[in-house]
Amino acid sequence: MSNVSPVESKSTPIAPFSKVVEPLLLLAPAGIWLALLLVIPTLLIFQLSLVPNIKPGDVVNPSGLDNYWRIFQPDILRVVGRSLLFATGTTISCLLLGFPVAYWIAIMAPKRWRNLLLLGFILPLWTSSLLRSYAWISILRPTGVLNTLLATIGLPTLDLLNRTQAVYVGMTYSLLPYMVLILYASLEKLDRQLLEAAADLGATPQQAFWKVTVPQTLPGIAAGTLLVFITGLGDFVNPELLGGNSSMTAARLIYNQFLGATQNWGFGSALSMVLILAVSVAIALLIKYGGEDAKSF
Known part of the structure; x- marks a missing residue:
């Protein structure tokens, strides 16, 4: 029972x-x-x-993919390629500048100063990106702070504003804190005993760096690289204010389709979907290869 x-x-x-x-x-x-x-x-x-921008005499593709096929036109591909170039160049410069800084803060700086140094990198993020770009305009313009300083010490002035160099400077400045913070989080967890073991076995500092430090921080490098690339790919403010008309990017092109003189919402939406797909793939790679350093941010 x-x-x-x-x-x-x-x-x-x-x-x-x-x-x-x-x-x-x-x-x-x-x-x-x-x-x-x-x-x-x-x-x-x-x-x-999928809504075509119909004009009198146009032949409309019944599949509704006209807007997507237009992306493959040479002038549009140049714009997309320029966006990828800006994002890639900014990522490389942030990695080259951010790794030594993060390494110095995490390994060499006194512990009592580390939080203060990190705060110094976070502070610019509290300011609007628009204000930071206008600050760079005042620095890089022909009569700005940089050229005034160069003229004072007797060096030739530089014409950087409204050029691609200014875009790289502005984007690197805006995205460098993200790279430093992620690399710092990865370097802080570095196993120092492996470095000591490498030194005991006769490895030079350069060999220990490439064979011990870099492999341990690869997840942080992947996370910082992908995060900076994703953010740089969709950057609108820096190319718009610092690059001038010669620095058209995908984000600026999308803006022109919706709020500019073009008013082609269908093509702007198609370009937006391609950008969303590219960013989604990058985020998936970030989650897969970024490890805990990516998830913490």
């Missing part, structure tokens, strides 16, 4: 039901938020990307 009471036997089917409902209730607020602010707007952009 079974020892299970009738009350217990009636309550057992409720347990699996509660295991399904309770997680859904906990995830519902975030799910609704993501659906309203991410999924639905992305679907609307995709729908707009």
Whole structure:
């Protein structure tokens, strides 16, 4: 004869039901938020990307992919290529500048100063990117701070504003703190005993750096590289204010399709979807190869 009471036997089917409902209730607020602010707007952009900009005499592709085929035109590919070039160049410069700084703060700087030094890199992020770009305009313009200083010490002045060099300077300045913070988080967890063991075995500092330090910090390097590349790919302010008309990027082109004189929402939406896809792939790589350093940011 079974020892299970009738009350217990009636309550057992409720347990699996509660295991399904309770997680859904906990995830519902975030799910609704993501659906309203991410999924639905992305679907609307995709729908707009299939709407052609019809003009009298135009032959419309019934598949609705005219806007996507237009991306492969040479002038549009040059704009997309320039965006990739800006993002790649900025990523390389941030890595070359940020790794020595992060290494010095994490390994060589006194512990009592590390938080203060990190705060110094975070402080610019508290200021609007628009204000930071205008500050660089005042520095790089022909009569700005840089040329005034160069003329004072007898050196030739530089014409940097409204050129690609100014865009690289502004983007590197804006994104360098992200690289330094992620690399610092990775270098702080460096196993010092491996460095000591490498020195005991006769390795030079250069050999220890490439064979011990770099392999241990590869997840941080991957996370910082992908994060800076993703942010640089969609940067609008620095190319717009520092690069002039010769530095058209994908973000600026999308802006012109929606709010500029072109007013071609279909093509702007198609270009936005391609940019969203590229960023999504980069984020997937960031999550896969960035490790805990990527997830912490």
